[in-house]
Amino acid sequence: xxxxxxIVPGSGAIGIGPSRVHDxxxxxLEVNPDLRSDTKQVIxxxxxxxxxxxxxxxxxxxxxxxxxxxxxxxxxxxxxGSALGGFISATTAGDPNVREWGTSDLERRxxxxxxxxxxxxxxxxxxxVGRYTAGAAFTPRVGxxxxxxxxxxxxxxxxxxxxxxxxxxxDGIQRLLTSAPGRVRKCLESQLGRVASRNSCDAPWIPTLDxxxxxxPTIPGVGRRLNLSITAVNPLTxxxxxxxxxxxxxxWGQQNRPDPTLxxxxxxxxxxxxxxxxxxxRFGVNRTANNAIRTPFAIGIQGTFQLGxxxxxxxxxxxxxxxxxxxxxxRAGGQGGRGGRGxxxxxxxxxxxxLPNPVDAIIAMKDSxxxxxxxxxxxRPIGAALTVRNDSIAKAVAAQVEAAAGANPMxxxxxLRPQLERSTAEFTATLDTIQKILTPEQWAKVPPRVKxxxxxxxxGRGGPGGAGGQGGGGPRRPPPPMS
Numbered sequence: 001x002x003x004x005x006x007i008v009p010g011s012g013a014i015g016i017g018p019s020r021v022h023d024x025x026x027x028x029l030e031v032n033p034d035l036r037s038d039t040k041q042v043i044x045x046x047x048x049x050x051x052x053x054x055x056x057x058x059x060x061x062x063x064x065x066x067x068x069x070x071x072x073x074x075x076x077x078x079x080x081g082s083a084l085g086g087f088i089s090a091t092t093a094g095d096p097n098v099r100e101w102g103t104s105d106l107e108r109r110x111x112x113x114x115x116x117x118x119x120x121x122x123x124x125x126x127x128x129v130g131r132y133t134a135g136a137a138f139t140p141r142v143g144x145x146x147x148x149x150x151x152x153x154x155x156x157x158x159x160x161x162x163x164x165x166x167x168x169x170x171d172g173i174q175r176l177l178t179s180a181p182g183r184v185r186k187c188l189e190s191q192l193g194r195v196a197s198r199n200s201c202d203a204p205w206i207p208t209l210d211x212x213x214x215x216x217p218t219i220p221g222v223g224r225r226l227n228l229s230i231t232a233v234n235p236l237t238x239x240x241x242x243x244x245x246x247x248x249x250x251x252w253g254q255q256n257r258p259d260p261t262l263x264x265x266x267x268x269x270x271x272x273x274x275x276x277x278x279x280x281x282r283f284g285v286n287r288t289a290n291n292a293i294r295t296p297f298a299i300g301i302q303g304t305f306q307l308g309x310x311x312x313x314x315x316x317x318x319x320x321x322x323x324x325x326x327x328x329x330x331r332a333g334g335q336g337g338r339g340g341r342g343x344x345x346x347x348x349x350x351x352x353x354x355l356p357n358p359v360d361a362i363i364a365m366k367d368s369x370x371x372x373x374x375x376x377x378x379x380r381p382i383g384a385a386l387t388v389r390n391d392s393i394a395k396a397v398a399a400q401v402e403a404a405a406g407a408n409p410m411x412x413x414x415x416l417r418p419q420l421e422r423s424t425a426e427f428t429a430t431l432d433t434i435q436k437i438l439t440p441e442q443w444a445k446v447p448p449r450v451k452x453x454x455x456x457x458x459x460g461r462g463g464p465g466g467a468g469g470q471g472g473g474g475p476r477r478p479p480p481p482m483s
Contacts, residue, residue, distance in 0.1 A: 002148025004273055012265035012275050019150045037067035045384035048392055053119040059381035065107035068099045102198035103137045110134040126213045135203025135256045140196040144265030146275055156262040160192040172279025184284035203256040209236050225306040238297035254295055258284045359383030361450045369442045378437050386430055393423055
């Protein structure tokens with residue numbers, strides 16, 4: 001966009017004026033939202049009960065995200081362009097009006113996540129969520145404006161040291177290839193002798209860790225209405241500072257922000273009509289450890305107190321069966337059933353009702369809730385882990401019911417009570433996790449039947465109920481407190 005005569009030989013700098021037909025204009029940008037993107041994702045999840053009270057869930061997510069991008073800037077001479085995937089200049093690599101496919105700025109190709117939950121006592125559990133995420137992609141760039149469009153975003157030409165006439169430049173590239181980390185060396189070696197592709201290099205992987213403890217003590221006269229949670233967000237940063245001090249941080253728990261500048265412009269040779277460059281030998285090095293803007297270590301304490309009837313506690317067990325004396329209620333027909341005879345104790349219906357999976361329902365409403373791809377990626381492993389856990393509990397319950405065939409239904413239910421109570425606690429913890437992933441506006445849109453399915457009455461059509469008649473027609477009375 002600028003003539004060679006407008007370039008300052010001693011520095012290689014280009015003024016803003018040469019790229020403008022009309023000096024009164026600054027940057028003229030035209031943004032058109034008509035470009036395309038393509039994302040594919042594969043998730044593998046393994047989880048279950050390691051031993052009583054200890055639950056482990058591990059998931060691996062592979063993502064491939066590509067999008068189109070083209071960009072040009074200038075005054076009347078600079079023309080227009082369009083951008084969706086990122087403002088990466090195409091002018092140093094070809095026609096800026098050609099839409100180019102490339103790796104998306106938002107792609108994180110690999111994600112390994114492990115969640116470990118241990119129930120120390122019925123009223124306290126601790127959990128840890130560890131993530132190991134592939135670093136973001138970045139583009140080798142020039143520290144200067146070499147195409148004269150007034151924007152310092154030009155992709156770098158990857159000089160081959162064996163075919164470069166400038167000895168200083170060749171030595172700098174060779175030293176970088178010798179000392180750089182493997183990921184940086186691989187990125188450069190694959191592009192020797194040409195302009196770098198968009199987002200062709202990768203940042204280092206990022207480890208993150210969150211810790212949480214939930215306490216729901218039994219208070220005399222109050223019950224389990226008080227719920228306290230203590231959350232440690234990004235404790236790796238706190239450990240880093242504790243071990244190494246504030247002046248020698250290793251960057252634990254921080255986002256990786258590699259230096260994308262490969263070449264600095266140090267002059268212009270008018271005779272050969274080419275720029276003179278200096279190699280940045282810290283190209284690809286993470287700058288976060290020396291950056292004042294960091295992700296902090298924080299501890300949050302949150303408490304909630306339940307006023308009035310708690311359907312997730314009392315209604316979860318007795319309410320599930322229509323009250324404490326479920327046999328009498330079923331025969332009277334007042335509470336109804338799920339079909340069939342009112343005096344039949346359907347343990348399968350109890351297990352299905354007591355082990356809901358709200359994640360599936362929330363994902364099904366992704367359009368109405370406006371869920372992002374990042375939120376869906378966090379929700380899917382949770383839903384898969386909950387399904388595995390529910391299936392494990394259901395099999396154990398079914399085995400106990402089969403072994404106790406012919407026994408008093410109430411006696412069977414009492415033996416199952418600890419497992420069902422444990423599932424209630426796990427279900428509550430899952431709801432808390434989901435609420436943190438969603439925004440407050442999204443959470444407000446989630447229907448009550450999804451937030452609290454255990455509070456819903458059996459409802460529906462009941463079978464012939466013995467003396468009372470028609471199943472679920474009568475109002476549901478609050479279940480009595482659990483003994």
